Amino acid sequence: MTIDTVTHIPEDRIIQIVADGRGAAPDEQVHLDRCGHCRNMMAELAGDLSLLRQQAARAAPDPERRFVLPAAQPATPRLRRWGWAAAGTALSAVLLVMVILAGREGGLPGLSPQTQTTVQWEDPELVKINMLAENALPDVYLDLSESLDGGYDEGFIDFLIPPLDDDSVS
Amino acid sequence: MIFYRTRSREDAEDICQEVLLTAFRNIKKLRQPERFESWLFRIAVNRVKDYHRRQKFRSLFSVLHDSDSEDNTEPPAERSTDTMDAIVRKEFWQNVQTMLGRLSKMEREVFILRFLDDLGIKEIADILKKSESTIKTHLYRALGKFKNDAAFRAFLKEARP
Numbered sequence: 001m002t003i004d005t006v007t008h009i010p011e012d013r014i015i016q017i018v019a020d021g022r023g024a025a026p027d028e029q030v031h032l033d034r035c036g037h038c039r040n041m042m043a044e045l046a047g048d049l050s051l052l053r054q055q056a057a058r059a060a061p062d063p064e065r066r067f068v069l070p071a072a073q074p075a076t077p078r079l080r081r082w083g084w085a086a087a088g089t090a091l092s093a094v095l096l097v098m099v100i101l102a103g104r105e106g107g108l109p110g111l112s113p114q115t116q117t118t119v120q121w122e123d124p125e126l127v128k129i130n131m132l133a134e135n136a137l138p139d140v141y142l143d144l145s146e147s148l149d150g151g152y153d154e155g156f157i158d159f160l161i162p163p164l165d166d167d168s169v170s
Numbered sequence: 171m172i173f174y175r176t177r178s179r180e181d182a183e184d185i186c187q188e189v190l191l192t193a194f195r196n197i198k199k200l201r202q203p204e205r206f207e208s209w210l211f212r213i214a215v216n217r218v219k220d221y222h223r224r225q226k227f228r229s230l231f232s233v234l235h236d237s238d239s240e241d242n243t244e245p246p247a248e249r250s251t252d253t254m255d256a257i258v259r260k261e262f263w264q265n266v267q268t269m270l271g272r273l274s275k276m277e278r279e280v281f282i283l284r285f286l287d288d289l290g291i292k293e294i295a296d297i298l299k300k301s302e303s304t305i306k307t308h309l310y311r312a313l314g315k316f317k318n319d320a321a322f323r324a325f326l327k328e329a330r331p
Contacts, residue, residue, distance in 0.1 A: 011317075012310070012314070015310055015313045015314050015317060016306075016310055018313065019284065019291075019306070019309045019310055019313045020291065020306070021290070045313075045317055048316075048323045048326055048327070049285050049316075051326045051327070052266075052285060052286070052326055053285060053286055053288065055262055055326065055329060056174060056262075056266070056286050059258070059259040059262045059263060060173045060174065061173070061179045061259075063179070063182075063183055063186070064179070064183070065183045065186075065187070
């Protein structure tokens, strides 16, 4: 279709150009550049639509409510999770084996199996302290009883170290 | 965009909340992230349709419907704080309603999406699940009616800020 200044762009076509928002075809654009009538008609229609959009936005009330969506949990890498689980299981297994082995071999003399597992990694001085705490007696007294492993006579110990509430000492 | 279709801020906010929650729950179903806006609009349009269905259903049973449909579109606090502004807004939306009332349902939806929500024809086709040519047909008709509505266009020019 050839458009010159005499035959204006049809009204329907102007509507299509404005609705599509993609601009006019080259020959239509040539006509629009020359023809004030068509140019004004198109500009007026587009201008009114722009006015409508602006006024609608202005006439819409500002929202009062704020929406807070629940935050998504950050995804933990599976390998990392499995790594921690495997490390925990391995550590537990090692500890269990060590406790069992220590129990079979008898561990340190004069200490209960529970104390032994703790004492094995400790300083010799601490071992002595633990032994004292466990037996409440210095080695010399334990030697007197001829045993370090608790096979002592309670009566003999009471004789050596009287209980605090024993009036016989005072 | 929801307010344009409900004319009630509270209802618009309720629907907006529903839309955001629906989107949040279903975001994994979105296969083309570049279509997020269309997808969100589709959810919103569907929720607005639900809203109008509910309103229509309620109006069948509510004698008071007429009294609370138009006058309470703005909350009382807003009316009292800026009465003039509220009147201007109300007048504007009444005129928009009259103009849109001359369009068919589909023409109205397409017109609002194109000229108030500022969406492209392809996006509108995505939202309404129609072909682009169908959208264009409705859009041209709607725009033709708008062009011929001299009273409304005059009102827009008078109300220009």
